[in-house]
Amino acid sequence: xxxxxxxxxxxxxxxxxxxxxxxxxxxxxxxxxxxxxxxxxxxxxxxxxxxxxxxxxxxxxxxxxxxxxxxxxxxxxxxxxxxxxxxxxxxxxxxxxxxxxxxxxxxxxxxxxxxxxxxxxxxxxxxxxxxxxxxxxxxxxxxxxxxxxxxxxxxxxxxxxxxxxxxxxxxxxxxxxxxxxxxxxxxxxxxxxxxxxxxxxxxxxxxxxxxxxxxxxxxxxxxxxxxxxxxxxxxxxxxxxxxxxxxxxxxxxxxxxxxxxxxxxxxxxxxxxxxxxxxxxxxxxxxxxxxxxxxxxxxxxxxxxxxxxxxxxxxxxxxxxxxxxxxxxxxxxxxxxxxxxxxxxxxxxxxxxxxxxxx
Amino acid sequence: xxxxxxxxxxxxxxxxxxxxxxxxxxxxxxxxxxxxxxxxxxxxxxxxxxxxxxxxxxxxxxxxxxxxxxxxxxxxxxxxxxxxxxxxxxxxxxxxxxxxxxxxxxxxxxxxxxxxxxxxxxxxxxxxxxxxxxxxxxxxxxxxxxxxxxxxxxxxxxxxxxxxxxxxxxxxxxxxxxxxxxxxxxxxxxxxxxxxxxxxxxxxxxxxxxxxxxxxxxxxxxxxxxxxxxxxxxxxxxxxxxxxxxxxxxxxxxxxxxxxxxxxxxxxxxxxxxxxxxxxxxxxxxxxxxxxxxxxxxxxxxxxxxxxxxxxxxxxxxxxxxxxxxxxxxxxxxxxxxxxxx
Numbered sequence: 001x002x003x004x005x006x007x008x009x010x011x012x013x014x015x016x017x018x019x020x021x022x023x024x025x026x027x028x029x030x031x032x033x034x035x036x037x038x039x040x041x042x043x044x045x046x047x048x049x050x051x052x053x054x055x056x057x058x059x060x061x062x063x064x065x066x067x068x069x070x071x072x073x074x075x076x077x078x079x080x081x082x083x084x085x086x087x088x089x090x091x092x093x094x095x096x097x098x099x100x101x102x103x104x105x106x107x108x109x110x111x112x113x114x115x116x117x118x119x120x121x122x123x124x125x126x127x128x129x130x131x132x133x134x135x136x137x138x139x140x141x142x143x144x145x146x147x148x149x150x151x152x153x154x155x156x157x158x159x160x161x162x163x164x165x166x167x168x169x170x171x172x173x174x175x176x177x178x179x180x181x182x183x184x185x186x187x188x189x190x191x192x193x194x195x196x197x198x199x200x201x202x203x204x205x206x207x208x209x210x211x212x213x214x215x216x217x218x219x220x221x222x223x224x225x226x227x228x229x230x231x232x233x234x235x236x237x238x239x240x241x242x243x244x245x246x247x248x249x250x251x252x253x254x255x256x257x258x259x260x261x262x263x264x265x266x267x268x269x270x271x272x273x274x275x276x277x278x279x280x281x282x283x284x285x286x287x288x289x290x291x292x293x294x295x296x297x298x299x300x301x302x303x304x305x306x307x308x309x310x311x312x313x314x315x316x317x318x319x320x321x322x323x324x325x326x327x328x329x330x331x332x333x334x335x336x337x338x339x340x341x342x343x344x345x346x347x348x349x350x351x352x353x354x355x356x357x358x359x
Numbered sequence: 360x361x362x363x364x365x366x367x368x369x370x371x372x373x374x375x376x377x378x379x380x381x382x383x384x385x386x387x388x389x390x391x392x393x394x395x396x397x398x399x400x401x402x403x404x405x406x407x408x409x410x411x412x413x414x415x416x417x418x419x420x421x422x423x424x425x426x427x428x429x430x431x432x433x434x435x436x437x438x439x440x441x442x443x444x445x446x447x448x449x450x451x452x453x454x455x456x457x458x459x460x461x462x463x464x465x466x467x468x469x470x471x472x473x474x475x476x477x478x479x480x481x482x483x484x485x486x487x488x489x490x491x492x493x494x495x496x497x498x499x500x501x502x503x504x505x506x507x508x509x510x511x512x513x514x515x516x517x518x519x520x521x522x523x524x525x526x527x528x529x530x531x532x533x534x535x536x537x538x539x540x541x542x543x544x545x546x547x548x549x550x551x552x553x554x555x556x557x558x559x560x561x562x563x564x565x566x567x568x569x570x571x572x573x574x575x576x577x578x579x580x581x582x583x584x585x586x587x588x589x590x591x592x593x594x595x596x597x598x599x600x601x602x603x604x605x606x607x608x609x610x611x612x613x614x615x616x617x618x619x620x621x622x623x624x625x626x627x628x629x630x631x632x633x634x635x636x637x638x639x640x641x642x643x644x645x646x647x648x649x650x651x652x653x654x655x656x657x658x659x660x661x662x663x664x665x666x667x668x669x670x671x672x673x674x675x676x677x678x679x680x681x682x683x684x685x686x687x688x689x690x691x692x693x694x695x696x697x698x699x700x701x
Contacts, residue, residue: 060541159630173632174406203405203568204612205629211614212628230542233571233614236621256618274546275616276575287550287575290543293511 020090021048022224023072023109023192028084028094030064030071030248041067043248043300044084049192049224054214056239056256057228058271062294064248065228069194073109074101089191107137110190112181114197119181120169126153126180127165133187152183156213175206182213186221193217196228211238232275236260244268247295247305250324254332264327264334266310304337312338368396369432371530371562372417372450377426379412385636386412388586389426391663392564394530399556399563401573401594403609404583407633413583414532414566418452419443431529448478451523455535457515461507467493467518468503474526492521497551513544517551524555531556534566549575570613574598582606585644586636592669602671604685605645611686627685643674651675651683 030042042064049055057065070076072086073093086093088108093101105111113119121129130152131145140148146165153161156179169177178198185193195214199207215238218225229235235242235256242259244252244267252265263269273288292309300321304310307317316337324333372394379387387409394400404410415421416428419435427436430449438446451474454460461470472489480488490500496517507515516536523531533552537545549572556563565576573580574594581591582605590603601607608627615621629648634640643661646652655674663672667680676682 060543175632203633204570204614205405205608205627206632208612208614208626209628231614232542232616233621236616236618237614239618260616260618271542272616274543276546276549276569276571287546289547289550291547293513294541 020087021050022089023049023226024085024087025068025072026085026087028068028071028082028086030067030076030083031081033079033081037298040297040300041080041248042071043297045245045248045250047243047250047253049226051191051224052218052222053240054218054225054227054238055241055243056235057226057243057245058230058232058235059245060230060271060294062247062296063245065245066196068245069111069196069226069228072194073105073111075105075111106133106190107188108190109192109194110185110188112178112185112193112195112198114200117169117174117177120177122169124168125165126167126169126172130165130180130184130187133184137188148187149183152187153180155186155216156180156183157209158183173206174202175209178202178210179213182210182217186217186223189221190223192224192226194226194228197230198227199234200229200231207234214238232272244271247297248300249305249335251306251336252332252334253324254330254334258330258332262327262332262340264332264339265306265336266312266338266340267306268334269340270309304335312340314338370395370429371398371431372564373427373429374413374417375427375429377413377416377428378424379409379416379421380424383637385586385639387416387423388639390583390586390588391426392581392588392591394562394564396529396562397556397560398578399565399576400579400581401565401567401577402581402583403567403570403573405568405609405633407585407636408583409586409636410566410583411534414452414534414564417530417564418450418532420452444477448474448526449528450530450532451526451528452532452534453516453519453523453536456539457512457519458507458539460519461515461522463507465506466503467505467507467510470507470518471503471522471525474522478526488525489521492525493518495524495555496521497547511544512540513547516540516544516548520548520551520555524559524561527559528561530562530564532564532566535568536565537572538567538569545572552576570610582609585633585639587644588663588670588672589645590669590671591663592671596667596669600667600680602666602669602676602680602682603645603673604649604651604675604683607685625686643672650685 026046028042028045032039032041045068059065071082076082082094084094088104093104127146127149130149134140134145134148149165150161153164158164158176158179199210202210214225217223239256242254242256243250244265246267252268263272270288270290276287290309295305302321303319304317304322307313322335322337324335326333370393374390374392377387377390390413392400402410402413416423423436427434430446433446435443435446468489471492472485475485475488489503493500493502498514498517537548540548553576567573577594579592580594580597582589584605590597590606597606601610608629611624611627631648634647640647642658643656646656649656661672661674663670666676666678
């Protein structure tokens with residue numbers, strides 16, 4: 001990464017100053033038609049992604065985080081019914097025509113998926129695949145596009161970028177392929193970058209480098225990054241804000257330090273306690289288990305969907321759906337009738353390593 | 360496990376200089392490990408390090424190219440399938456993905472009872488022991504009549520564990536037993552393994568890339584890189600003062616689920632990826648990615664030697680355990696802690 005590439009990657013005047021967030025999602029719901037009837041995958045999800053900010057979407061498999069990501073720019077198959085609103089830079093994408101969506105994808109919103117090998121075409125060189133994006137979207141000549149592709153590889157930390165352009169995906173390692181994917185994704189200076197488990201298939205020493213690239217894209221290109229992950233360590237490392245999903249709903253949302261220090265939803269408390277961590281004074285703390293499974297829902301009930309697995313659930317939880325509400329004097333929201341407090345959570349203050357010793 | 364007990368007992372499993380090549384692929388290139396009764400040894404490394412191959416040599420799913428594998432004092436390295444049989448029940452294995460390691464055509468009772476059937480245990484006795492084992496792993500006895508596809512991922516992994524433990528092995532090889540599971544399910548499987556290990560007293564070779572699970576479970580930690588051991592010793596020493604630059608990098612790269620701590624740490628980003636075992640680098644195998652490698656690292660293979668209460672294979676570490684810490688910049692003051700947890 002050289003300083004010379006920085007100047008021409010400086011973002012256009014920032015939309016965030018204009019007030020409206022880059023990506024505004026309101027009441028997004030997704031239902032699938034299946035052989036066994038309909039299935040509710042995402043239910044009333046709302047969030048904003050702002051320029052220069054990294055939003056982590058957290059949850060276990062089946063919580064709807066990937067479906068939410070795909071729904072943003074109409075990537076779901078025909079069996080899905082998407083309702084609600086997704087406004088990208090002022091343009092509505094839910095129900096938009098193919099031309100609008102095509103313009104948005106690759107241009108304003110770009111994706112990085114988990115497995116780079118299946119997302120790259122094995123029979124074309126890396127240079128050809130990146131420059132194709134630039135020739136289609138930006139109308140560059142072949143020569144211009146290749147020069148720019150080399151700059152992009154440099155940006156994502158691939159050494160000897162010019163030589164790499166001539167290589168095929170199979171000649172690259174997993175970490176390098178994921179960097180190539182990121183280079184392709186950011187080729188047209190997307191304003192919103194959606195990264196769905198981008199490091200899950202990679203080793204930790206390689207993961208650290210990819211997270212650095214994401215951080216860098218947020219800071220230098222001023223992109224809004226939506227990072228979907230199940231790894232709370234990754235969230236702690238790079239996120240500015242956190243959104244926890246459970247069974248298709250947003251159950252908690254807040255600033256990252258607030259979230260780790262004072263998780264409010266009982267599900268978040270459970271997740272944080274499930275991470276194996278330090279033996280305190282040589283003794284092994286038992287890990288917190290969350291009994292049961294994420295439900296597969298045909299209908300969204302008028303109840304808390306976590307109630308069946310929750311240690312704090314009572315009749316209210318089973319008969320009435322908790323709305324996302326703010327904690328006093330804070331922007332930290334949770335959809336829980338009995339949010340965790342300092343007393344009932346019995347968690348040591350964050351810091352000095354004790355925060356991980358939750359039981 | 361205390362030092363006295365370790366000294367007094369014969370190891371359950373001892374590997375001496377085990378080599379396993381697949382044609383030109385040098386997957387494992389001389390690994391020695393010793394596992395004592397009741398001890399949990401974690402074998403840690405990234406994909407391609409050869410850790411799973413070591414596990415398969417231990418249970419003799421693979422026959423080592425050279426070196427020896429001893430189970431309870433018996434050399435089983437080159438025993439034939441037939442000769443191996445009596446030793447099979449001493450060691451079992453749990454794989455990463457229970458969906459593909461359980462036969463979909465057999466009901467759970469048959470899956471779990473199979474090791475007993477092969478040992479000639481009669482039907483009645485088998486049914487009882489299978490039921491008991493299912494209860495031990497937190498499943499109802501009636502699950503014996505269900506098929507693997509009817510169970511959740513966590514339940515299937517419990518079935519795999521039940522099958523592995525039903526013949527009361529003295530060693531369990533657990534190869535990434537929680538990696539395919541969701542976080543909340545991982546916690547319950549780790550708790551289960553901890554409880555069973557404490558109650559039944561088997562030794563365990565725990566193969567994983569998940570360092571937080573290692574710190575949680577292991578007594579000893581062996582760090583593998585490209586077919587060889589980089590560092591091997593008691594958990595506290597490895598986590599508190601890792602000596603090998605690779606161990607240091609690995610521990611520093613695993614993010615902590617605590618933003619305050621995580622953002623204060625210096626992480627080592629290694630350049631490139633693990634090289635191919637088709638053509639491992641000469642000298643120290645880590646030298647191509649090592650920030651402190653020198654000429655000697657590039658030409659001379661470092662011996663695994665006793666330093667500061669563990670084994671380490673690095674030219675840069677002297678006999679008193681002094682050596683570089685790649686987690687520090689030249690102008691940094693030392694950080695108090697090395698591991699994923701302070």
